[in-house]
Amino acid sequence: MSQSDSTNRQIVLAKRPEGAPDGETLRLQTGDIPKPGGGEMLLRTVYLSLDPYMRGRMSAAKSYATPVEIGGVMTGQVVAEVMQSDCDGFKAGDFMLAPSGWQDYAVSDGTQVLNLGNEPQNPSWSLGILGMPGYTAYAGLLQIGEPKPGETVVVAAASGPVGATVGQIAKIKGCRVVGIAGGPEKCAHVVETLGFDACIDHRAEDFADQLAAVCPEGIDVYFENVGGKVLYGVLPLLNPFARMPVCGMVAWYNLTGLPDGPDHGPQILSTILRMKVKVQGFIIFDSFPISLYQEFAREMTGWLEDGKIQYKEQMVDGLEAAPDALYDLLEGRNFGKMVVKVG
Amino acid sequence: MSQSDSTNRQIVLAKRPEGAPDGETLRLQTGDIPKPGGGEMLLRTVYLSLDPYMRGRMSAAKSYATPVEIGGVMTGQVVAEVMQSDCDGFKAGDFMLAPSGWQDYAVSDGTQVLNLGNEPQNPSWSLGILGMPGYTAYAGLLQIGEPKPGETVVVAAASGPVGATVGQIAKIKGCRVVGIAGGPEKCAHVVETLGFDACIDHRAEDFADQLAAVCPEGIDVYFENVGGKVLYGVLPLLNPFARMPVCGMVAWYNLTGLPDGPDHGPQILSTILRMKVKVQGFIIFDSFPISLYQEFAREMTGWLEDGKIQYKEQMVDGLEAAPDALYDLLEGRNFGKMVVKVG
Known part of the structure; x- marks a missing residue:
């Protein structure tokens, strides 16, 4: 019907x-x-x-x-x-x-x-790209992630509408960008079409090792939208004063209670402490003023017209x-x- | 000798x-x-x-x-x-x-x-009080915690040199202040001598319930220096846009690996996301400019002379x-x- x-x-x-x-x-x-x-x-x-x-x-x-x-x-x-x-x-x-x-x-x-x-x-x-997901990527990355040229930015769900946009904006800002996605087809798209420097398949047995290998200078910004083993693979690689905008945690949305251990709580907190990390959650229309949306719409329209964002x-x-x-x-x-x- | x-x-x-x-x-x-x-x-x-x-x-x-x-x-x-x-x-x-x-x-x-x-x-x-612990309390609370009058501030290890100072500064700033300490003697000192609004003994069986009872309007700032079950009791009480300076985690310093589960990782991350929490680690002499130390020394000396800080x-x-x-x-x-x- x-x-x-x-x-x-x-x-x-x-x-x-x-x-x-x-x-x-x-x-x-x-x-x-x-x-x-x-x-x-x-x-x-x-x-x-x-x-x-x-x-x-x-x-x-x-x-x-x-x-x-x-x-x-x-x-x-x-x-x-x-x-x-x-x-x-x-x-x-x-x-x-x-x-x-x-x-x-x-x-x-x-x-x-x-x-x-x-x-x-x-x-x-x-x-x-011109609505909520694009704005989420723009505001979370630039306002909380504060990427600087030459820094390493890691983005999970890199072929999704938020992740793809985060990575492409980070490239525009002069960063080295590593994506994480599920399967070889998505990873190829992320590197070849979106222009990320590398993309790791989170389904790989040796995911954490592969991630470490493509981040030889550590991670300065991790845009968090999945949680789970991707987060636990990122933590040991975070650099001093790293920033972690928390936008979602799709790997954990279906949980009905706390999963079995071990307890990663101490790992999360000790990384935040030792590396002086800033972790900040945001909800796009609660966390930022409307003036930022107008800036986003203007800037993103320009990037799309110039072919800088796919x-x-x-x-x-x-x-x-x-x-x-x-x-x-x-x-x-x-x-x-x-x-x-x-x- | x-x-x-x-x-x-x-x-x-x-x-x-x-x-x-x-x-x-x-x-x-x-x-x-x-x-x-x-x-x-x-x-x-x-x-x-x-x-x-x-x-x-x-x-x-x-x-x-x-x-x-x-x-x-x-x-x-x-x-x-x-x-x-x-x-x-x-x-x-x-x-x-x-x-x-x-x-x-x-x-x-x-x-x-x-x-x-x-x-x-x-x-x-x-x-x-005039050195590293006092400065840690001052900078972590004011720069990362950003307490506002009327907000609820929770401080662990409240009878220790950092916690006691955090709570007393928060009182000076017009906050409702709840301490957490180990045993009735320390709790009495925290309320009667330091002037906190309440203090909960973390050794109590019903610690989390007691904490919830003295935080009827939730928690806006949690000054984290212990980790463990205190952290897990605080998480469900955090308000939207809460701030959590991470200064230490003494409950976990002796761990030799990840403890048994359940895994509180999803609880930590989902709280950060849903409540738009900012969690930020800091190391006092790395994270702040020397000009802040001078401001601290001047302001703290005044508070001590005026009897506002014990x-x-x-x-x-x-x-x-x-x-x-x-x-x-x-x-x-x-x-x-x-x-x-x-x-």
Whole structure:
């Protein structure tokens, strides 16, 4: 069943997952298309962004954002077309970046919505390189990582939309950049297309040794978005005064409790102490002022126009394919920024 | 055997400890008093400072400072009297703050030495509240912790020279201050004499629950100098944008490898991420400019004169008692800043 002008398909949270989400976690349901009231507009979803943070929204645990309710529509950023509008500054035919969630239609009063105009170039890019993932890479690397020319920057999930952007910006800033990715195809892409100096496959038995070999001068910035054995391989290589922006930890999102030992707590803390490391978590729209977003949008647009930044999307067809696509993403079976073409 | 004018007693590293140091780790030896050459002076040790960092110097592991060699004199800061001098700006009878180590006599050319004058008030204080421990507290709390009025600051090892100072400065800055210490006597001192708002005994079975109860609005700054279960009790209470200066981890100094699980790595990283925490290690004389030390000395002297800061020393008699005193310190069996009266 594809998008229609008579019903509204929604994907809702059916059950909170214990560990990895599965076929019982999300449910497709259909209903009436909502009717906008005075001062509101009706949005039709064109593209839906899939991102690792969505795993967190499925859990009831205390986090930085409110969890999705059981039976509630899954949250998510979309690019949507305005179908009808009684909302100042928004007219039918305009495209919007909006937090509509996993559904065909939504009503908005224009808050938390960005107007992309009626003929946007590459509208799906506002879900990726020109949107939240690109801005996350830019702000986390430059504001917390503070890379200096000649330093070594290591980026996990290097073929993903955040990691790929972190590494390319670090190259622009004159750093030596080492990526970490899953499998030879992704590693080849990271070096050949994205221009990293090296890329290590985290599935290799001797991953930690390989990482050490390509970081002969240690690591000055580690952009953390996976956790797990990648983090534990990085720790012994950190240089004095290293910086570690913490953006995600996808390897650990499905944990239901503390994993078996040994306890790496002492290793983490003693590295921070001995090497005078700064480790700082951030949530992109909480941690930085809006003025930085404007600077990012201007600078990134320039880099894309000049061909200094390459960007790869993986387009998934149809809203009904979104759950399995998200599960693939959480297991690292995506390649590039995952976007669902909804309508 | 006490200090004499005919021999030089030295305490040297006999054997690197595996785990906790013991009777085989350090050895007392005697030798001739060294003779100063041209441009040098002879120093006689009066007070020797004992500090947790000394455990690290006993190990060969990569650290922020060079380990003591086997057979080498243990490093340490002392207050010493100049016996004879051919060194410009230093004359017999002056008192010095010097890195002479665990021995009666040393020769110096004046580098890394601070002249305290010939009639210093409370000369041993320059090993504590007016020296490295006081400066560590001041710089770590104010530069990394950045406490704001009304925030909750938690300090481990609260009766020790660093922790006691951190908490008292935080009170001066208008914070609610909670200490953690070992045993009812230390806890009473922390609240009644140092003026903390509360102090929890980390030996209590229900330590984590007690800590949560006295931090009803969460924790904004945790000054980390112990690690272990204190850290793991603090993590669930951290507020968004909390700061954690990492100054030490005495609970873990004797580890010979990673302890048994569970692995708290995911808990540490997910707290940093979700709560946007900044965790930053520092080594006092590496991490901050000398201008900050001058600011500290001026401000701390004023606070002491005004009675806003209380300071407690535990004086140990005789160089031969220093090894056991250090082992007590590493096990938390000290009470206040530990200083050895050598001569």
